[in-house]
Amino acid sequence: MIDIARLAGVSPMTVSRAFKDDGRVSDTARAAVMQAADQLGYVFDSTASALRSQRSDFVAVTIPSINNANFADTVRGLSDGLRARGLQILLGYTDYDVQAEETLIAQLLRRRPEAMVVTGGTHTDRARALLDKAAIPVVEIWDLPARPIGHVVGFSNAAAMGMLVDHLVGQGRRRIAFIGGDAARDTRGTDRRRGFVAAMRRHGLDATRLIDAGAPPISMAEGAAAMAELLARLPDTDAVVCVSDLSAFGALSECQRRGVAVPDRVAIAGFGDYEIAAICVPPLTTVNPFPGRIGAQAAALILQALDGTLPDPALIGITPQLMTRASTGS
Structure with a gap:
């Protein structure tokens, strides 16, 4: 200097x-x-400046995957909302592993972030304790946890999946299957599976057509393999709900390879409203969880909390939107 x-x-x-x-x-x-x-x-040298000012000017964020378009949109919404205040994001990914999340939370807190955003509402006991004692704003996103740590911006994955089942039943489908991932790792995927089962039972239908496609995140190739397994095991299936649009696109591609007409022979629906859902042939029925809005709302909560204008924990519910397209007949 x-x-x-x-x-x-x-x-x-x-x-x-x-x-x-x-x-x-x-x-x-x-x-x-x-x-x-x-x-x-x-x-x-911002580190030296932070020691003097006791401010780091960054918000720590954990996400399960760095190649998921929905989470990318959430981070973008967060970043845009925080940038005007001069706050930047320090990003870490957990690979859908709560133990990895615990380690990451501990490492990020050592850097004294201004606030912390964590994806999901399921954490280890130690991770919960670390966040609870951090004395900074904490926002859980993409979920509606039963025991919130601090602020929440999210939605019910189970209820969103129920919308898809209701739509398919309304289209006259009865033998509906679910393609998802390892229930032990993907808590949001587990909630979607739970919502599928609950909605099927509510309609008095068989809820046992469940195909495990592997460890999350489920890829297009894994979705295709799961669809091949489903057609071999339960060939009378007339509709499939997939845990994500990527797995749904894989299932759709497998049907096209086999000459299985979509939606005439089998309807296919996904989750997430990725760009591919709107441009594939036929376009995929899906659910839009508004990931960018989740990020923007989380940023707004953080700024209010840092300003001292948000004394009590806030819960902002996001209402996902059913996007009906040709893959289910409408």
């Missing part, structure tokens, strides 16, 4: 204030400081 001050013709204190956007620094002096910093290749 002394080198920059000498090159810019200002004091070291002016350099420090310029990097912190201090209003006492004129535009001319700030421009000279930034030009000198660029010339010398200097990068401001």
Whole structure:
């Protein structure tokens, strides 16, 4: 900073204030400081600044997968909402493993984030204790946990899956199957399976047509393999609900390879309203959980909590939307 001050013709204190956007620094002096910093290749040491200010200016976020378009949209909504306040995101992914989430939460909290956002409402006891004692705003997203740790922005995955079953039953389908993943790892997928079973029983239908496609996240290839297994084991199935749009697209592709007409012979529905759902042939019926809105609402809660205008834990429910398309006949 002394080198920059000498090159810019200002004091070291002016350099420090310029990097912190201090209003006492004129535009001319700030421009000279930034030009000198660029010339010398200097990068401001935010760690040292955080030690003095007790602020890190970042929000820690955990997501189960980094290649899931829905979670990417959620992170984008979070980032956009926090950016105006100068807050950045430090992102970690858990690979659908609550033990990995526990380790990640501990590591992230060591960096003193301003707030923490965790995906889902199921955690280890230690992870819950860490978050509960962190003394920062905590937001659980993509779920409606029975025992919230702090704030919540989410929806009922079970109820959303029930919408799909109700739609298929309304279309005259009765022998409906569910394609999902390892229930021990994907808690949201487990809730969707539970919602499928509950809705089928509510309609007085057989709820045992359950195909396990493997460890989450379920890929297109795994969805195709699960559909092949379903057609071999239960060839009279007239509709399939998949845990995600990717697995549904795989199931659709397998039907097309085998000459199984969709939706005439079997209807197929997914979950997530990914881009592929609207452009595949036929387009997939699915559920839009509004992932970007989840991120934006979580960001709004964090800013209110940091401002002290959100004294009590808040719960914001997101209402998913059923997107009916040609893969189910409408």
